[in-house]
Amino acid sequence: xxxxxxxxxxxxxxxxxxxxxxxxxxxxxxxxxxxxxxxxxxxxxxxxxxxxxxxxxxxxxxxxxxxxxxxxxxxxxxxxxxxxxxxxxxxxxxxxxxxxxxxxxxxxxxxx
Amino acid sequence: xxxxxxxxxxxxxxxxxxxxxxxxxxxxxxxxxxxxxxxxxxxxxxxxxxxxxxxxxxxxxxxxxxxxxxxxxxxxxxxxxxxxxxxxxxxxxxxxxxxxxxxxxxxxxxxx
Numbered sequence: 001x002x003x004x005x006x007x008x009x010x011x012x013x014x015x016x017x018x019x020x021x022x023x024x025x026x027x028x029x030x031x032x033x034x035x036x037x038x039x040x041x042x043x044x045x046x047x048x049x050x051x052x053x054x055x056x057x058x059x060x061x062x063x064x065x066x067x068x069x070x071x072x073x074x075x076x077x078x079x080x081x082x083x084x085x086x087x088x089x090x091x092x093x094x095x096x097x098x099x100x101x102x103x104x105x106x107x108x109x110x111x112x
Numbered sequence: 113x114x115x116x117x118x119x120x121x122x123x124x125x126x127x128x129x130x131x132x133x134x135x136x137x138x139x140x141x142x143x144x145x146x147x148x149x150x151x152x153x154x155x156x157x158x159x160x161x162x163x164x165x166x167x168x169x170x171x172x173x174x175x176x177x178x179x180x181x182x183x184x185x186x187x188x189x190x191x192x193x194x195x196x197x198x199x200x201x202x203x204x205x206x207x208x209x210x211x212x213x214x215x216x217x218x219x220x221x222x223x224x
Contacts, residue, residue: 006154036215043116043203043215044155089155098143099168100213104154 003027004092006103014111019077021106023090026071030092034100035064035075038087047088048075080110114138116216118204124222125194133189133219137206144187145213146179150200158202161187194223 005024013019021035031052036044050057050064050073057064063076077084090103117136125131137144146158157171161181172178176194181187191198201220205213 004154009152041217043205043217044213045215046212049212091155098162098207098209099145099157099160101157102147102155 002104003030004090004101004103006088006090006106008106009104010107010109012109012111013080015082016079019075019080019084019108019110021075021077021088021090021108023073023075023103024071025073025092027092027094027101028071029094030101031095032093033064033066033073034091034093035062036089036091036102038089038105044089077108080108082110082112084108085110116204116206116214118202118216118219120219121217122220122222124224127196127223128193130190130192131194131221133191133202133204133221135187135189135204135206135216137185137187137204138208138214139185141206141208141214142184143207143209144181145205145207146187146189147203147205148200149203149218150197155203158189191221194221196223199223 034049035047037047038044048062048064050066066073087105087107089105091100119134142163144161147155159179160168176192179189201218203218205215207213
């Protein structure tokens with residue numbers, strides 16, 4: 001039972017353009033969502049989060065959008081840079097819970 | 113320490129042997145989590161420790177897997193009678209409160 005799904009295993013974007021990574025979830029009890037970035041041979045690092053009381057959160061080049069009715073969130077990176085090439089994981093937590101449920105990840109490649 | 117430390121970084125073991133993976137969380141972090149990432153898969157929750165509470169073991173895949181956390185700090189994940197399907201990167205994370213995890217770099221376990 002995959003509660004958090006990232007349906008695109010990979011995405012290739014040209015440098016300078018916008019990267020959009022998508023994530024869907026099924027559990028309506030999730031109220032907090034996060035994006036993590038992972039380079040090879042390193043652990044995932046926190047990128048940005050959003051609470052269910054918001055529909056958008058922005059941090060520099062990174063913006064996360066949440067559509068609760070569609071149970072969908074997305075991460076926008078603009079402009080994309082070569083250093084953004086990594087695997088991106090979407091994660092969610094239910095109300096009152098600290099345990100995160102992760103998606104399968106999307107490998108983003110930024111082409112020069 | 114400044115970050116979450118995991119050892120060993122790589123472990124190759126023969127099928128049927130027992131292995132121990134160690135995690136040293138950030139000092140003062142009360143919550144500690146173990147996840148694993150199998151080839152081509154997302155992050156799979158294994159077990160979660162929070163302070164002195166009983167651990168949430170709901171993600172352990174079989175009774176060959178166990179974990180303990182001594183003195184509220186260092187944790188050891190033990191896999192008995194390893195099988196080839198146990199091959200994965202085992203990731204440890206800690207957090208002070210809430211869902212802001214800091215991950216270690218992981219232990220890559222290969223069972224041959």
